[in-house]
Amino acid sequence: MTLAQDDARPKTLDAGELLSQADHEQVVSCHDPGTGLRAIIAVHSTALGSAIGGTRFYPYATYAEALADVLNLSRGMSYKNAVAGIPHGGGKAVIIGDPNADKSPALLHAYGRFVQSLAGRYVTAADVGTNVADLDLIGETTEFAAGRSVERGGCGDSSVLTSYGVFQGMRAAAQFLWGTPSVTGRRVGIAGVGKVGRLLAGHVLGDGGRVVVADVSPEAITQLREQHPEIEVAESTEHLTAMDLDVYAPCALGGALDDRTVEALHAGVVCGAANNQLVSEGPGGTAERLAQRGITYCPDFLVNSGGVIQVSDELHGFDFDRAKAKVSAVFDHTLEVLDSARDQAITPAAAADRIAEARMAAGMPTPWLPNPGSADDR
Numbered sequence: 001m002t003l004a005q006d007d008a009r010p011k012t013l014d015a016g017e018l019l020s021q022a023d024h025e026q027v028v029s030c031h032d033p034g035t036g037l038r039a040i041i042a043v044h045s046t047a048l049g050s051a052i053g054g055t056r057f058y059p060y061a062t063y064a065e066a067l068a069d070v071l072n073l074s075r076g077m078s079y080k081n082a083v084a085g086i087p088h089g090g091g092k093a094v095i096i097g098d099p100n101a102d103k104s105p106a107l108l109h110a111y112g113r114f115v116q117s118l119a120g121r122y123v124t125a126a127d128v129g130t131n132v133a134d135l136d137l138i139g140e141t142t143e144f145a146a147g148r149s150v151e152r153g154g155c156g157d158s159s160v161l162t163s164y165g166v167f168q169g170m171r172a173a174a175q176f177l178w179g180t181p182s183v184t185g186r187r188v189g190i191a192g193v194g195k196v197g198r199l200l201a202g203h204v205l206g207d208g209g210r211v212v213v214a215d216v217s218p219e220a221i222t223q224l225r226e227q228h229p230e231i232e233v234a235e236s237t238e239h240l241t242a243m244d245l246d247v248y249a250p251c252a253l254g255g256a257l258d259d260r261t262v263e264a265l266h267a268g269v270v271c272g273a274a275n276n277q278l279v280s281e282g283p284g285g286t287a288e289r290l291a292q293r294g295i296t297y298c299p300d301f302l303v304n305s306g307g308v309i310q311v312s313d314e315l316h317g318f319d320f321d322r323a324k325a326k327v328s329a330v331f332d333h334t335l336e337v338l339d340s341a342r343d344q345a346i347t348p349a350a351a352a353d354r355i356a357e358a359r360m361a362a363g364m365p366t367p368w369l370p371n372p373g374s375a376d377d378r
């Protein structure tokens with residue numbers, strides 16, 4: 001699966017060309033004159049069930065740029081959901097605008113009505129520029145909004161199970177490489193100790209591992225050290241990646257694994273939460289460079305799937321223990337991908353893609369969720 005970087009969106013493509021080349025089931029352009037809402041909902045695949053993926057609220061320079069992003073991101077969700085083994089296809093939506101200036105309850109309600117009009121083919125959640133409070137508002141006009149607050153019956157902060165899933169992926173890589181499903185005595189470098197990275201540090205320490213971190217935010221480091229004074233702090237992410245590590249966990253932004261980082265890296269395993277870590281894919285791409293250097297790469301979209309698993313559980317009335325049990329399967333799924341990559345002499349990224357594609361090809365659609373009632377504030 002080739003995903004563009006979050007910060008490298010194509011800017012000059014024509015919308016008509018993009019649509020004519022897309023392999024998506026459905027793309028919906030939404031406009032509400034009363035609130036100024038302009039959004040695009042992209043349903044890439046419902047082969048495995050209703051498409052689920054977040055809504056990004058972002059000030060795209062052009063409509064074509066927004067379209068390129070939503071097509072790319074929704075396709076990525078199909079692979080993530082398929083490889084995570086959840087009964088959902090892939091979808092994503094973008095709202096075009098500045099979330100700090102253009103967001104309003106009326107606009108989010110209007111957006112919810114468009115989501116509702118798809119009758120469950122697409123279930124939305126939070127992404128860059130949207131949060132739990134926004135999902136609460138969107139959920140007032142559609143039943144198909146997940147990632148709402150606990151008070152509204154939602155699952156709340158998805159970083160809890162995202163970090164748990166990344167840790168399961170790390171344990172699987174340890175099993176694959178060192179013959180034991182544990183990071184006891186191992187040195188784990190975490191780049192970015194925000195919501196996910198800081199919880200991941202706790203999991204590693206709890207398992208008897210050593211943690212060294214880097215973050216551009218001094219507050220994030222201070223907060224973490226208050227909780228875990230024993231952690232080591234690297235001067236910068238660059239310093240961190242040059243250290244002797246057993247595991248490197250990118251938990252900040254996309255594009256974490258560029259050529260320079262891969263060449264500098266002294267780690268047996270890369271396993272982290274950040275989306276779109278590989279700067280390039282395919283022959284000669286980052287996944288191959290990692291393999292050539294003997295580094296076991298756990299595909300990001302597999303090991304960070306705990307968030308979407310947590311959010312999708314909400315559709316059945318959120319139950320934390322049930323969701324956590326589902327996220328535990330990230331261990332088995334990661335081992336399956338690493339074993340399959342070794343057996344076929346391909347990279348783990350390619351193996352994960354093949355597994356996802358086979359599941360989608362064999363998948364049977366699940367029935368759509370029932371039609372709900374809806375609120376109206378116009």
Ligand SMILES: NC(=O)c1ccc[n+]([C@@H]2O[C@H](COP(=O)([O-])OP(=O)(O)OC[C@H]3O[C@@H](n4cnc5c(N)ncnc54)[C@H](O)[C@@H]3O)[C@@H](O)[C@H]2O)c1
Pocket residue numbers: 157158159160162191192193194195196197214215216217220237251252253254273274275304305307308
């Ligand atoms: N939160 C989730 O449930 C979830 C789910 C799936 C994937 N992800 C991905 O995981 C990553 C982390 O998510 P989060 O929710 O913890 O985000 P966050 O914003 O809470 O934390 C990110 C942290 O990275 C730090 N950072 C930014 N640039 C950095 C750099 N160059 N070097 C070091 N640190 C840097 C920030 O200061 C911040 O502390 C993101 O890529 C996100 O897309 C998150």
